[in-house]
Structures are given as C-alpha cells and as structure tokens.
Amino acid sequence: MTGANTIRRLGRRLRSRRRDTSEGEFPLRAAYADHAGELFQLAFRSLGDQGLAEEVVQETFVRAWRSSARFDERRGSVRTWLFAIARNLIVDAARARAVRSRAAGGEREEEWGVIGVTEDPTEKVLLGMQMEEALKRLSEDHHRVILEIYYRGRPYAEVAEEIGVSPSTLRSRTYYALKSLRLVLEEMGWSDES
Amino acid sequence: MRAEGCNRYRELLGAYVLGRLEEDERRELERHISECPRCRAEVSELRSVTELLPLARVPEALDEEPGPPPDLEEQVVAEAESRRWRERSWSRALTAAAVLLLVVVGALIVFGTREPGQPGLGEEEPVAFSVTREDVSADAAVVAHTWGTEVLLEVEGLEAGEVYTVSIERMDGAPVPTGTFIGVRDATVDCQLNGAVLRQDARAVVVMSADGDVVLRSDLEQHSPEA
Numbered sequence: 001m002t003g004a005n006t007i008r009r010l011g012r013r014l015r016s017r018r019r020d021t022s023e024g025e026f027p028l029r030a031a032y033a034d035h036a037g038e039l040f041q042l043a044f045r046s047l048g049d050q051g052l053a054e055e056v057v058q059e060t061f062v063r064a065w066r067s068s069a070r071f072d073e074r075r076g077s078v079r080t081w082l083f084a085i086a087r088n089l090i091v092d093a094a095r096a097r098a099v100r101s102r103a104a105g106g107e108r109e110e111e112w113g114v115i116g117v118t119e120d121p122t123e124k125v126l127l128g129m130q131m132e133e134a135l136k137r138l139s140e141d142h143h144r145v146i147l148e149i150y151y152r153g154r155p156y157a158e159v160a161e162e163i164g165v166s167p168s169t170l171r172s173r174t175y176y177a178l179k180s181l182r183l184v185l186e187e188m189g190w191s192d193e194s
Numbered sequence: 195m196r197a198e199g200c201n202r203y204r205e206l207l208g209a210y211v212l213g214r215l216e217e218d219e220r221r222e223l224e225r226h227i228s229e230c231p232r233c234r235a236e237v238s239e240l241r242s243v244t245e246l247l248p249l250a251r252v253p254e255a256l257d258e259e260p261g262p263p264p265d266l267e268e269q270v271v272a273e274a275e276s277r278r279w280r281e282r283s284w285s286r287a288l289t290a291a292a293v294l295l296l297v298v299v300g301a302l303i304v305f306g307t308r309e310p311g312q313p314g315l316g317e318e319e320p321v322a323f324s325v326t327r328e329d330v331s332a333d334a335a336v337v338a339h340t341w342g343t344e345v346l347l348e349v350e351g352l353e354a355g356e357v358y359t360v361s362i363e364r365m366d367g368a369p370v371p372t373g374t375f376i377g378v379r380d381a382t383v384d385c386q387l388n389g390a391v392l393r394q395d396a397r398a399v400v401v402m403s404a405d406g407d408v409v410l411r412s413d414l415e416q417h418s419p420e421a
Contacts, residue, residue, distance in 0.1 A: 028270070028271060028274060029267070029271065032267050032270060032271075033267075036262050036266070036267065036270075037261055037262065040260075040261055040262040041259065041261075044259065044260060045259075050260055053262075054262065054263065054266055057262055057266060057270070058266065058269060058270050058273060061270045061274065062270065062273050062274045062277060065274040065278070066274070066277065066278060066281070124249055125249075127246055127249050128246075128249030128250045128251065129250075131246050131247065131249055131250035132250045132251065132256070135250060146247075147252065147253075149209075149212060149214060150212055150244075150247055151247075151252040152252070156209070156214065168205070171205060171206065171208065171209045172205035172208070173208075174208030174209055174212065174214075175204060175205050175206075175207050175208030175209075175240075176208070177208065178208050178211065178240050178243055178244065179240070181243055182239060182240070182242075182243045185243065185246075192239075192242035192243075
C-alpha cells in the first residue's frame with residue numbers, strides 16, 4: 001500500500017513541478033493590474049497617440065506572457081522587465097511612424113538614413129515619471145511649496161500667507177525642498193553624473 | 195563670518211534656481227556665488243534637479259491624461275491566449291510533419307537499401323526443421339535486424355525440466371548461442387531469442403539438449419549479399 005502511495009505522491013510532485021516550470025503561468029492579470037497604467041502612460045506620452053499606446057500595452061503583456069519562461073525573477077522585477085519590452089516597442093513604433101511620415105512627405109531617398117538615429121522618446125518620459133514619483137515621496141510641506149511656486153507659478157507672498165508662514169521662511173523651504181528632492185531622486189537610482 | 199554669510203545666501207538658492215528672486219537680491223547672490231565655490235557647487239547640484247522639473251506633470255495635468263481603456267485587460271488576455279494557442283497548434287503541426295518525415299525517410303532507408311534476394315529487415319522469415327524427433331513439433335521464424343538475427347520459436351513435446359540451448363550456426367560452422375529455455379511437456383514453449391549474427395552470415399538454427407544432442411535443426415536459405 002505504501003508503495004502505491006509513494007508512487008501516487010511522486011506522480012503528483014512531478015505534475016506540480018511541470019506546472020511550475022514549463023507550464024508555469026506568468027501572472028498576466030496581476031501584472032496588468034500593477035503595471036498597465038504606468039506602461040500606458042509611458043507609451044502615450046512617448047508617442048502622443050492613444051491608439052498606438054493601447055497597441056504597445058497589449059503587445060508588451062502578450063510578449064511578456066509568451067516569453068515568461070525566459071523571465072528570471074532574480075535578475076530584476078516584473079516591472080523592469082515589462083518596461084524594457086515596452087521601450088523597445090515604443091522605439092519601433094516611433095521609427096515606423098517616422099518612416100511613414102517621411103515617405104508621405106516624399107523626401108528623397110538618401111535622407112532616409114536619418115531614420116536610423118531617431119532618438120529614444122521614452123528617455124525623457126521616464127525621467128518625468130520618475131520625477132513625479134519623487135515629488136510624491138516628498139513631505140507634504142516640501143511637495144506643496146514646489147507645486148505652488150514652480151508648477152503653478154504663484155507669488156511667494158501669496159502662498160506664504162495662505163500657508164501661514166513668512167515669505168522668507170517659504171523661500172528657505174524652497175531650498176530645502178529641492179535638496180530633499182535631489183536626495184529622493186538619488187535614492188531612486190537617479191544620478192546627474194556622466 | 196564667512197560661513198554665516200553663506201547660510202544666509204543658501205536660503206536664497208532655492209528661489210534663485212527657480213528664477214524667483216527679486217532683481218536686487220539676485221545680483222547680490224550672484225556676486226557671492228562668483229566668489230564662493232561651495233555655493234557655486236550647490237547651485238549646480240540644484241540646477242540638475244530643477245532641469246528635470248518641466249518633464250514632470252502636475253497632478254491637474256495628470257488627471258486629464260488618458261489611461262488604458264477599461265476593456266483593454268480583456269483584450270490583452272484574449273490576445274495572449276489565442277496567440278499561445280496558435281503557437282501550440284503550429285508546433286503540433288510541425289511535430290506531426292517531422293514525425294511523418296522520419297517515418298518516410300526510415301522506410302526509404304529500410305526498403306530502399308534492401309538488396310534483391312536478401313531478406314527484408316524486420317520481416318519474419320518462416321523456417322522449416324529438417325531434423326525432428328517424432329514426438330517433437332516445432333514452428334519457427336527468423337527476423338533479420340541491423341544488429342543481428344532474431345529467432346521466434348514455438349516447441350511442443352520436449353523433455354520437461356530439461357534445459358535446451360538455441361543457437362544460430364554461422365557460415366563457418368561456429369554456433370552462436372541466442373538463449374536457453376526449459377522444456378515443458380504438455381504446453382507450447384513460445385520464445386523469442388536474439389543472436390549476434392547477421393542474417394546473411396547465418397547458416398542454420400539449432401536447438402540442442404544439455405547433453406549436446408541436436409533436437410532440432412533448420413538449415414536457412416542462403417542469402418549472399420551479392421545475390
């Protein structure tokens with residue numbers, strides 16, 4: 001009896017191992033829930049086109065799902081992996097569009113060589129998204145001063161009065177807010193060297 | 195005194211890099227910066243951060259930015275599944291085609307290289323026994339293989355409990371044993387034996403008792419490779 005049980009157990013173990021490896025499912029829905037928003041943002045801002053952005057997001061997940069056997073969690077997060085796939089797709093889409101518009105513009109053939117050096121539109125977008133994340137991580141006071149003074153361009157005196165501090169306090173707060181913003185960015189892996 | 199002066203200027207640096215100092219304060223600060231390497235370094239550190247500020251979007255703008263449409267998730271899942279299915283049927287079709295190709299190539303090798311007059315590999319070739327004891331009945335066949343010759347043997351009426359040896363006799367007369375079996379009186383011995391002799395090198399199939407008496411002998415048809 002024990003022998004048969006052992007064999008049954010072994011069979012179960014082998015079956016479950018096969019599920020874990022070759023049949024291992026990439027958690028498609030979970031990954032979509034966690035990253036689709038960000039990936040769409042990256043694609044939309046890089047390409048400025050909602051339809052193209054949707055295509056990029058869809059293709060990113062489909063590719064990730066198909067090649068999930070190659071994904072190694074020890075080498076990086078799912079997010080890093082998805083972003084790498086999306087960036088390639090965005091660059092391809094941007095190039096394809098450049099080719100189409102040049103062809104439509106009827107430019108001479110020798111000028112087509114320029115297409116090869118179409119810059120990666122995702123670089124600046126990613127920096128911007130990183131900055132948004134960094135701003136979110138600032139303290140309430142620091143976040144607010146940068147938002148009001150820089151982004152909304154409001155006068156120091158007006159903002160100082162609204163917050164209830166002196167204009168000079170608000171000015172020095174701007175300085176400390178920028179200092180901590182730099183620190184947060186560095187913690188996120190950003191560097192202004194090179 | 196100097197450090198204290200720096201502290202006062204430091205607090206202006208934030209407004210300065212954002213371009214939000216009054217004209218006179220800005221001039222005064224720039225004069226200090228031109229003389230103070232530490233404040234100059236500070237300005238450049240802050241500038242590399244403020245240069246990135248325009249790349250970010252303020253919450254108001256973010257709210258207006260479109261997001262992925264609600265039905266995109268279902269589309270993604272459906273597309274992923276249908277593509278995997280297509281891939282699988284593709285690979286199934288490829289596997290089937292590969293297997294079929296192997297069968298065809300294998301058959302061509304087996305039958306295509308067969309020389310005339312030679313027994314086909316894997317084909318049963320019935321053999322007749324020329325020497326038989328009256329009380330013994332036997333039926334046999336040999337099968338030519340690339341690795342040697344297989345002997346299929348059915349015997350009835352042999353001495354119960356006696357050990358018999360089946361051999362294939364080579365052209366030079368040397369017997370190559372293919373195996374042994376024990377005789378059973380009232381039942382048929384049905385056995386399958388293998389010998390390391392190629393069919394074209396085999397002359398006979400011989401069944402001997404333990405005493406060395408030939409119980410059965412079947413001379414095989416000669417298959418010379420040239421024939």
